[in-house]
Amino acid sequence: MRDVAVVAFAQSSAPAEQRRNDVEILMPVVQDAVERSGLGHDEIGFTCSGSNDYLVGGPFSFVGALDAVGAWPPIRESHVEMDAAWALYEAWVQIQKGVVDSALVYGFGKTSMSDLAKLMTLQLDPYYLVPLWPDADTLAALQARAYLDATGRTERDLAAVAARSRTAAAANPNAVVTEAVTVDDVLSEAVTAPPLRRSECAPITDGAAAVVLAAEDVARSVCTRPAWISALDHRTDTHALGARDLTRATSAAIAAEAAGVGSGPVDVAELHASYAHEELLLRDALGLREDTDVNPSGGALGANPVMATGLIRIGEAARRVHDGDASRVVAHATQGPCLQQNLVCVMESGGR
């Protein structure tokens, strides 16, 4: 396998974005990431994005986004209707093929235009589940309740995750959450989808993110401390919630095992947890120890531009390596109801 690293990361500043459309949000982010990479636009070998037509409200969300890239002369390009973390996976595969040495990856989501929790219902089994109209918050609450009942954890544990995440987000200029909260603040909120409270659910966010990947000498020449991808794996669970043990994130555990998360200490983990209990499930699934700094950015509970949220986890984790704050980090992305599909990315400061 070739050594491939995240060499640049950029994201939108969430609070400022609501008045822009998705391409307007994306354009400066792509520009920023490419500039940070030190590569010229014409030196990017491959481009891949992740977005969702239903968030945009029309077909071909990714077509307009090409205007943010400036695809002329014509470029090697592809798109996944998935969180952009999977676009990064596809780009990593193309670099592994050896045909290209670098790639631009981006994702964007404008969730303020719809009722997000209801909209996500449309990704469920259209014959048996959609007619019951269980929204995303309700399904998450089902999993949260199952998890609390099975583990003996309490609503206070969920509130602690929310308080820590939101306090971290308040210090992150790119997050939409701007106020720190305490555990008691969270517990005093009304329950929105029992047992989940408002602060335990991700906020509505418009935003975008972009990452530049580079291989071997290209990475070394443009980046002082590349975040080398030492492992990248992704898996899916069954869609049938009744057939799953909702108290475990089984496919996340398979991906973490395959990626060798447990083969060394993890300084920082950025976990794609859109609900407080998901962080607890994911800590279990990835086998993270107590000394790992989880979601220092505030995570998805601080900003959740759907389709970019997972890619931001990779970018935020990589940034800790770029800055010299961490030497081994883990990023996680998810999509589908109740953590159905999961991606795990391990990055390190030293090349393999």
Add this chain to the structure above:
Amino acid sequence: MGERCAVIGVGQTHHQAKRLDVSIAGLVREAAERALADAALDWDDIDAVVIGKAPDMFEGVMMPEIYLADALGAVGKPMLRVHTAGSVGGSTAIVAAGLVEAGIHERVLTVAFEKQSESDAMWALTVPVPFNAPLVAGAGGYFAPLIRAYMHRSGAPDHIGLLVALKDRANALRNPYAHLHDPDLTLESARESPMLWDPLRYVETCPSSDGACAMVLAGERGAAGTRAHPPAWVHGLAWRSEPTMFAGRDQVNPRAGRDCAADVYAQAGVSDPRADLDCAEVYVPFSWYEPMWLENLGFCAEGEGWQLTEKGATAFDGDIPWNPSGGVLSSNPIGASGMLRFAEVALQVRGAAGEHQVDGVRLALGHAYGGGSQFFSMWVVGAEKP
């Protein structure tokens, strides 16, 4: 590139206007099981699944792969979902082949589908999108002016489009999976076909189909073993994208298509596509796109594509048969239409195309395009390992 990639199994559904007998899951499963049977493999032998389809509004299911994970045997495995507009069937195969060529997986199942009867593609293509001026043209309305521009540029006579339709529909009679089977179609009856988007008549337009296509791709170890048909080896694959519109963009003969063809030919050692290739399956959703793509893909000089069609060069018994399966004009499950092109040329080089088998095919081109003639994906497959 590390590993060589081969197509060792191909499957497709019987394409119809309405497959009311199956769910979406049943449809993709049908194609996937046929591909696995052709590859003499079982679900457990598959390392990863790559699925593609065109816009989700074509069925009204957001990110349907999430619900299809079980039907695709992907539980516990990696699963990717590709969406690159009409070129997606081809792009999906390219992503799947990449997993093999990069040495990440040994056997990959790739599937593409569309179940158009679940929703309404014309509606989905014309729905007003926030922040954008609505086009309200649908695909035919979008491409008809480009066809007019081609006719004006090339001086092609008006009946060329009808000849393409007659040829592809005649080829479809040899293909039991094709949606349209009309043995009574003649040039005279085609001339009477209703005008939909001038100059395109009804008979010159692709149908709306429910259908799926699947392939099993494998590396050299995975391709070993005895099967009813030999593998088709990937000799080259390429994709290119360009923006929908800007001043000076040539939408009739787009540069992304020319660049993509040059890339895939260079990989496959093709210098003269008409002479070096034995057949091609090219994405022709509206009749006139045959002469237009003949030029874009370098099968002749610019302005001469219609002459090849008129002379019968692209006919089943011509020197370079195009769309012996009947093509997109005879079956159009949109998201799968590109993969069907890729899969049909794999069948041809494997000698597995049945009644629409062209004699002696050793090297063939599969092609797909999408968006406003701006997304292209292509591969060249051959009978020999490169």
